[in-house]
Amino acid sequence: MDIVVFGAGSLGSLVGGLLAREHDVTLVGRNPHVERIEGDGLTIDGQLDVRVTPTATTDGTDLTADLAVVAVKAFDTDAAARTLATGSFDAALSLQNGMGNEATLASHIDCPVLAGTITYGAMLVAPGRVECTGIGHLVVGPRDGGTDPLADHTGAAFDAAGIETTVATDMPRRLWRKLAVNAAINPITALARVENGAILDSPAADIAASAARETARVARADGVELADHDAVAALESVASATADNRSSMLQDVENDSRTEVDAISGYVVDRAEEVDVKTPTNRTLAGAIRAWESGRGLR
Numbered sequence: 001m002d003i004v005v006f007g008a009g010s011l012g013s014l015v016g017g018l019l020a021r022e023h024d025v026t027l028v029g030r031n032p033h034v035e036r037i038e039g040d041g042l043t044i045d046g047q048l049d050v051r052v053t054p055t056a057t058t059d060g061t062d063l064t065a066d067l068a069v070v071a072v073k074a075f076d077t078d079a080a081a082r083t084l085a086t087g088s089f090d091a092a093l094s095l096q097n098g099m100g101n102e103a104t105l106a107s108h109i110d111c112p113v114l115a116g117t118i119t120y121g122a123m124l125v126a127p128g129r130v131e132c133t134g135i136g137h138l139v140v141g142p143r144d145g146g147t148d149p150l151a152d153h154t155g156a157a158f159d160a161a162g163i164e165t166t167v168a169t170d171m172p173r174r175l176w177r178k179l180a181v182n183a184a185i186n187p188i189t190a191l192a193r194v195e196n197g198a199i200l201d202s203p204a205a206d207i208a209a210s211a212a213r214e215t216a217r218v219a220r221a222d223g224v225e226l227a228d229h230d231a232v233a234a235l236e237s238v239a240s241a242t243a244d245n246r247s248s249m250l251q252d253v254e255n256d257s258r259t260e261v262d263a264i265s266g267y268v269v270d271r272a273e274e275v276d277v278k279t280p281t282n283r284t285l286a287g288a289i290r291a292w293e294s295g296r297g298l299r
C-alpha cells in the first residue's frame, strides 16, 4: 500500500516508520528531521528497535497515495487538509487527539475520512530518531460509525506492519470517550505540572471527574451514548495505566509550545453551548490554559 504520513513529528514518525516495514511510505515533515531521514534513514528506539528508509519530504503538495495518515497537532489540521487537498488519496485517517479533526479534513479532502484512536507513545528525540515510549494499540473505523471496506483494508494494512489494530463500528463513542479522558487529564496535569497518575488521589481528582462527566453529558446531547460513569471509569483507567506519563499538554507547556486545548476542553465548551449544556469545569480549564498560552504569546 502507498501511504503518506502528513505530520512526521513524534507520532507520525513512529507510525510512519512502523508502516514503512511493510508499505511504501512518504513522511511529510520538517527539516532537519526530513534531511536526516533522506540521508541516513529513520531509527525507532526506546521500546522498539527499528531502522527503515521511508521517503521523506517537507512538501506535502500534489501527493498521491492509497492512504493519507494525518498526525499534525489539532491546531494544524486545517492547513494540513488544504495541502493534502492538492493531492489524491483513496482514504484519509486521523490519528490525532481532540475532536473535530475528521470533519475539518472532510471539508477539504475529496475522499472518505476515517477516525482513529492510538495509545502508542512517541517522542521525537533527534533528527532521524524517534523514541517509542509506549507500545499501544490502534482503533480505526468510519468517522460516523458503522462499517466500511476502506476501514477493514486500512486496519489490515496496519496489522500487516505489526501495529495491533482493531476495526470498530462505534468511532463516535470512542472519540467522545477519548475526549472525556483528555479533557480530564490534559489541562489539569499541565496546570499542576504533574504526571497523569497524580490526579487520581489528589484534590484534582474531583475536578478531573467533573470534566469527564461534563464531556459525557455533551456527548449524549450530541446523540452519542456515553454514561457519566463510563467516562469517569475511562479517565481512571487511563490515568492509572499511564500514571508515570507526562501528558502531551504538560509536555507542550513545559516546552513553551502551543497546546491542543481548543480541540479538547475548548471543543467541549463550544459544542456544549450548541446543545445547551453547562460545562463550568471545562470552561474554567480551557480559560486557564488559554491564559497561560496568551501569557507566553502563543495565541
Ligand SMILES: NC(=O)C1=CN([C@@H]2O[C@H](COP(=O)(O)OP(=O)(O)OC[C@H]3O[C@@H](n4cnc5c(N)ncnc54)[C@H](OP(=O)(O)O)[C@@H]3O)[C@@H](O)[C@H]2O)C=CC1
Binding pocket: 006, 007, 008, 009, 010, 011, 012, 028, 029, 030, 058, 060, 071, 072, 073, 074, 076, 079, 080, 083, 095, 096, 097, 098, 118, 119, 120, 121, 122, 123, 124, 248, 260
Ligand atoms: N506523541 C504521542 O505520543 C501521541 C500523540 N498523539 C496526537 O498526535 C498528534 C501529533 O502529536 P505529536 O506527534 O506529539 O506532535 P508533533 O508536534 O511532534 O508532530 C507534528 C509534526 O507535524 C509537523 N507539521 C505540521 N504541519 C506541517 C506541514 N504543513 N508540513 C510539514 N510538517 C508539518 C510539525 O512541525 P512544526 O511543529 O514545525 O509545525 C510537527 O513536526 C496530536 O494530535 C497528538 O495529541 C496521540 C497519541 C500519542
Ligand SMILES: CC(C)(CO)C(=O)C(=O)O
Binding pocket: 097, 181, 182, 185, 186, 196, 238, 242, 245, 246, 247, 248, 249
Ligand atoms: C491519554 C493521554 C492523557 C496519555 O498521556 C493522552 O492522550 C495525552 O497525553 O494526550
